[in-house]
Amino acid sequence: MVLDKMGDSLRNSLQKLARALFVDETVVNELVKDIQRSLLQSDVNVSIVLELSKRIKERALKDDTKGISKKDAIVRIVYEELVRFLGETEPSIDVSAKPAKIMLLGLFGSGKTTTAGKLGLFLSKRGLKVALVQLDVYRPAAFEQLSQVGARINLPVYGDRKERNPEAMYRKLEPELAKYDAVIIDTAGRDALSEDLISELNRLAKYISPSESLLVISGDIGQAAERQARAFSEACRITGIVITKMEGTAKGGGALAACAVSGAPVKFIGTGEKVDDLERFNPQGFVGRLLGMGDIKALLEKAREAMTEEQQEDLGKKFLKGEFNLIDLYEQMQSVRKMGPLSKLVEMIPGFGQLKLPKEMIDVQEGKLQKWRYAMDSMTKEELEGPELIDSSRIDRVARGSGVQASEIRELLKQYKQGKKMMKMLKGGDMKEMQKLMKRMGSNPSFR
Secondary structure, three states: OOOHHHHHHHHHHHHHHHHOOOOOHHHHHHHHHHHHHHHHHOOOOHHHHHHHHHHHHHHHHHOOOOOOOHHHHHHHHHHHHHHHHHOOOOOOOOOOOOOEEEEEEOOOOOOHHHHHHHHHHHHHOOOOOEEEEEOOOOOOOHHHHHHHHHHHOOOOEEOOOOOOOHHHHHHHHHHHHOOOOEEEEEOOOOOOOOHHHHHHHHHHHHHHOOOEEEEEEEHHHHHHHHHHHHHHHHHOOOOEEEEEOOOOOOOHHHHHHHHHOOOOOEEEEEOOOOOOOEEEOOHHHHHHHHOOOOOHHHHHHHHHHHOOHHHHHHHHHHHHHOOOOHHHHHHHHHHHHHOOOHHHHHOOOOOOOOOOOOHHHHOOOHHHHHHHHHHHHOOOHHHHHOHHHOOHHHHHHHHHHHOOOHHHHHHHHHHHHHHHHHHHHHHHOOHHHHHHHHHHHHHOHHHO
């Protein structure tokens, strides 16, 4: 998950609160100190941390909400203050014009070109006809790099290697770009925000008249992101920020916090190196995941990208009934894999983010799925529809016919049985029994 350490630390702080026998000022002070420590370790600015923790403490000590426990009230306060700090509402992206022109700005190394591809894929998955445009006339091989990105996601890339004037280049391309719903425009960067760069970007923006001007900032620069965001905001008209490289860096929290107070809304965050690792930034869902409360909106959005409505409905019915067979299990796993790494999906499910799910449970590798497919190809229709019929002799026969080890076939059957049992528990809301099941699965050699 993005900001793993911050999320773990905040969840541990709330768990300490949950274990307290009663809540008094001492417990609140300890919670606030833990939250301060979590944010400072994630490179959030000290003044921001002090301001945020002060509001949490004041509200927690004064709160006299009726109908819920003091502990629940404090958890709600922590959630609300973090959401308020990060922007409260999910910023929109304007794609109403045709074509919607989205211009990307930023310094060298911020990830503009990669972000152009990610954003193009994001919009194309939502039914828009998208093109990528390279207007960086200074960086060697800039057009080739964007062309490679476009080829991976099947999006056309426009540019002119010979043209040295980005505005003139766009004029030439404009008639061809008019047939698209959205155009993602990659612009030149510099080592620092210079007068030349400001002048060029302003000329381009004046001619292109973009629907969105998004500043791309690398998350690994931490608190320095605020200076960049403010400088670009004052020099050029920007409508939002994209923070890249949020995965695997302790400074991501600092960058996110810095941009949140810069005056420009964070609209997207890059959550990994793959072309589909881009998310709309929703403060409520983001804080929900940090605190282990889940993010149903993001989960449903990913499901819509991976499956049709009929597939989603069928998947939900069979999972909740626990009445799926091996064919259903495989198809569901394939669909879920399209939605992204299972470790990222689990944190979006309310209640699951707080469970210590064993890595072996959620990290089903592609190679393992393929072996299971081979094994299923050697099973009879009767066995696929009734896995309970598969005994030792049948396992040996399937192993010989598929070239898959008998132990791996037994693992497939165990996964099927455990999945069926877990979905029945989920339907009944028996989270304690589910936690016990997770622990058994974590200690079971079959899941290692």
